[in-house]
Amino acid sequence: MTGLRRIVFAARLAWRQLVYDKPKLLAATLGVLFACVLVFMQLGFRDSLYTSAASAPLKMQAQLFLLHKQTEALWRPVSFHRSILMRALGLPETRRVVPLYMSLGQFKNMDTHVQRTLMIYGYDPSAELIRIDKFESFRAELQRQDTAMFDVSSRPEFGPVQDLIASGRDITEINGRKVKLIGTFSMGTTFAADGNVVMSDLNFHRVFPSRSPDQIDLGFVMLAPEADIQAAQAALLRLVGQEVRVLTYEQLVRFEQAYWENSAPLGFIFGFGTLMGLIVGMVIVYQILFTDIGNNIPQYATLVAMGYSQSYLRNIVFASSIYLAVLGFLPGVVLSTLLYEVAERSIFIPFPMGAERIASVFFFILIMCVLAGLLAIRKLKSTDPADMFS
Amino acid sequence: MSMIDVKGLDFAYGHGELRRQVLIDIHLKIDVGEIVILTGPSGSGKTTLLTILGGLRLATSGSVVVLGKQLVQSEPSTQIAVRRQTGYIFQQHNLFLALTATQNVCMALELHDTFSEKERVARAREILGQVGLWDRLDYRPSQLSGGQRQRVSIARALVSKPKIVLADEPTASLDKNSGHEAVEILRNLAKKNGTTILIVTHDYRILDIADRIITLEDGIIK
Numbered sequence: 001m002t003g004l005r006r007i008v009f010a011a012r013l014a015w016r017q018l019v020y021d022k023p024k025l026l027a028a029t030l031g032v033l034f035a036c037v038l039v040f041m042q043l044g045f046r047d048s049l050y051t052s053a054a055s056a057p058l059k060m061q062a063q064l065f066l067l068h069k070q071t072e073a074l075w076r077p078v079s080f081h082r083s084i085l086m087r088a089l090g091l092p093e094t095r096r097v098v099p100l101y102m103s104l105g106q107f108k109n110m111d112t113h114v115q116r117t118l119m120i121y122g123y124d125p126s127a128e129l130i131r132i133d134k135f136e137s138f139r140a141e142l143q144r145q146d147t148a149m150f151d152v153s154s155r156p157e158f159g160p161v162q163d164l165i166a167s168g169r170d171i172t173e174i175n176g177r178k179v180k181l182i183g184t185f186s187m188g189t190t191f192a193a194d195g196n197v198v199m200s201d202l203n204f205h206r207v208f209p210s211r212s213p214d215q216i217d218l219g220f221v222m223l224a225p226e227a228d229i230q231a232a233q234a235a236l237l238r239l240v241g242q243e244v245r246v247l248t249y250e251q252l253v254r255f256e257q258a259y260w261e262n263s264a265p266l267g268f269i270f271g272f273g274t275l276m277g278l279i280v281g282m283v284i285v286y287q288i289l290f291t292d293i294g295n296n297i298p299q300y301a302t303l304v305a306m307g308y309s310q311s312y313l314r315n316i317v318f319a320s321s322i323y324l325a326v327l328g329f330l331p332g333v334v335l336s337t338l339l340y341e342v343a344e345r346s347i348f349i350p351f352p353m354g355a356e357r358i359a360s361v362f363f364f365i366l367i368m369c370v371l372a373g374l375l376a377i378r379k380l381k382s383t384d385p386a387d388m389f390s
Numbered sequence: 391m392s393m394i395d396v397k398g399l400d401f402a403y404g405h406g407e408l409r410r411q412v413l414i415d416i417h418l419k420i421d422v423g424e425i426v427i428l429t430g431p432s433g434s435g436k437t438t439l440l441t442i443l444g445g446l447r448l449a450t451s452g453s454v455v456v457l458g459k460q461l462v463q464s465e466p467s468t469q470i471a472v473r474r475q476t477g478y479i480f481q482q483h484n485l486f487l488a489l490t491a492t493q494n495v496c497m498a499l500e501l502h503d504t505f506s507e508k509e510r511v512a513r514a515r516e517i518l519g520q521v522g523l524w525d526r527l528d529y530r531p532s533q534l535s536g537g538q539r540q541r542v543s544i545a546r547a548l549v550s551k552p553k554i555v556l557a558d559e560p561t562a563s564l565d566k567n568s569g570h571e572a573v574e575i576l577r578n579l580a581k582k583n584g585t586t587i588l589i590v591t592h593d594y595r596i597l598d599i600a601d602r603i604i605t606l607e608d609g610i611i612k
Contacts, residue, residue, distance in 0.1 A: 017488040306498055308501065309470070
């Protein structure tokens with residue numbers, strides 16, 4: 001008997017036994033499905049956190065960024081003196097430097113009058129520091145006193161702002177000061193800020209009267225189009241002194257993501273959840289396979305008496321575990337995709353379901369089932385055909 | 391020519407003080423096509439002898455030549471070779487509940503490379519017809535009576551045309567009629583193919599099918 005034939009026959013027997021006992025098959029499939037959905041959700045939450053963590057820097061437009069060395073993450077920046085940013089003008093490649101002010105502030109829901117915290121960005125509207133669709137059409141109005149733009153990707157607790165603006169109710173309060181909302185843009189929430197508002201630097205200081213315009217949170221350095229960004233970064237580091245970091249766009253995005261990955265124990269929490277899901281799934285599959293072997297000991301012993309090898313019996317168990325992995329995984333992907341959409345709609349954080357994600361979860365589930373099979377195989381040792389003659 | 395040739399076989403379970411001798415100086419010769427019933431009281435060692443002859447239990451002293459192969463102190467590959475030319479019938483049918491009668495019988499043929507799927511099914515159906523189950527080919531064990539199940543397991547033991555069939559209490563879980571019917575079928579098919587059969591049984595109702603009856607008592611052939 002050739003090896004391949006042996007495996008095909010074992011796999012066929014495993015399949016016939018699986019589909020024979022429908023309730024057991026359903027239970028095993030549900031166990032794998034459960035593990036599968038749990039793993040997908042844990043990884044989804046983790047990734048959505050990392051992705052959304054960088055939703056603000058992803059929208060920022062400059063070649064180089066200055067931020068204080070004590071700034072751990074953009075949601076709680078340590079401010080530094082504006083004059084440090086101005087030193088960047090000494091670099092021949094520099095076209096323009098613009099300071100950004102950012103701070104958490106209170107935004108009043110126009111319907112319920114409940115105040116909630118969101119992130120407020122202030123900068124000179126003559127520069128487009130944050131990418132906003134049709135920014136040109138808002139630029140002039142943004143420069144007028146007490147105006148702001150609202151992020152429509154903010155959580156719904158801030159009210160149906162877009163509809164309210166359309167219906168003419170566009171006055172709300174930010175930090176207790178009446179502000180007119182002149183339009184909306186889309187950025188996205190993070191775990192630190194439930195929403196975002198953009199306004200001019202002058203209006204920012206009207207809303208935060210205690211903040212000095214000389215203390216800035218993030219410096220934007222726009223370079224000439226032909227400039228070498230790495231060389232400019234190195235040159236700028238020598239100019240600005242010890243107090244600040246100089247980051248490229250990619251470094252800024254990475255910096256923000258790394259904060260959530262490392263400073264907060266989130267990676268561990270989601271990793272732990274993933275592992276627990278896999279262990280629970282493994283125990284369920286193990287239990288099913290183990291019971292199944294136990295029920296078939298006389299049959300398996302008969303096979304050994306006929307001249308079948310132990311490896312044939314092992315292949316039956318492995319084939320069963322792989323079938324269970326596939327049978328549980330397929331509905332698991334479908335269900336998880338639906339849940340991702342529900343999660344995206346209810347917590348307003350992107351849940352990407354990519355091919356890579358699907359492949360890696362399938363790999364986890366497969367490993368889980370094969371490990372369960374490996375554990376269950378020990379039960380096969382009790383298949384001594386000599387015991388069959390009693 | 392003898393299919394089974396046993397000389398001076400001793401066998402014991404356990405070691406030291408727990409050592410229990412179950413077979414003492416057994417000499418036994420069974421010829422091609424002979425049907426032999428091995429009987430005797432419980433604990434006389436007849437099942438132990440059967441498992442040694444089937445290559446399922448390893449003996450360490452004396453000589454046991456089955457199908458021309460020495461089984462005493464043999465390698466696992468020798469035992470597997472003997473098992474593949476031997477048909478086994480147990481007290482319980484030991485059929486896979488998930489498989490139909492035909493599929494269960496095919497399990498004995500899947501061991502051998504020589505057949506295609508079509509040939510396996512054809513042979514399985516043929517032998518199921520010969521044991522009187524031509525109208526139950528695609529029934530599962532749960533849809534068959536006890537006697538019918540045992541006939542499926544007889545078909546399974548015979549389908550690959552083994553040289554030897556070893557049966558252990560094949561009628562113990564059957565009533566008188568279906569028990570006798572089952573061993574009748576076994577004998578007729580064996581006689582047709584020249585198969586050697588060794589049956590271990592307490593069941594005096596089937597003694598009449600044997601060419602020779604051997605009685606074992608306390609590990610000694612009487």
